[in-house]
Amino acid sequence: MYIMVCNKKVPVILKSDEDMEGAYGMFQTGDECIWIRSNLELKHRRKTVSHEAFHAVLHFTGHSYLFDKLNYFDVEESLVRAFEFGLGDHLKFPPLVEKWVSGKEIKQ
Numbered sequence: 001m002y003i004m005v006c007n008k009k010v011p012v013i014l015k016s017d018e019d020m021e022g023a024y025g026m027f028q029t030g031d032e033c034i035w036i037r038s039n040l041e042l043k044h045r046r047k048t049v050s051h052e053a054f055h056a057v058l059h060f061t062g063h064s065y066l067f068d069k070l071n072y073f074d075v076e077e078s079l080v081r082a083f084e085f086g087l088g089d090h091l092k093f094p095p096l097v098e099k100w101v102s103g104k105e106i107k108q
């Protein structure tokens with residue numbers, strides 16, 4: 001499954017607890033894909049995919065690079081959390097991701 005971010009198809013890959021090391025989600029800058037903990041509680045799913053999508057926006061627009069260069073990691077996280085708070089429950093995704101964030105069974 002995938003979402004569209006900045007006109008790019010970004011794979012959304014469900015990962016085990018072990019792979020996620022306690023995190024709900026991660027945007028992988030190298031592979032430009034999103035990892036999400038597969039057993040994430042329903043109430044966190046949409047917000048977590050949105051959160052990682054916002055990281056992806058900052059990556060594709062060059063802002064992540066800028067924050068890295070300035071060692072402003074917490075500025076990026078803080079901005080992303082603000083967007084997640086304001087918009088995280090309201091983003092709509094392509095059908096397969098919508099199914100998963102709505103708690104329906106999917107086959108990847």
Ligand SMILES: [Zn+2]
Pocket residue numbers: 051055077080
């Ligand atoms: Zn984050």
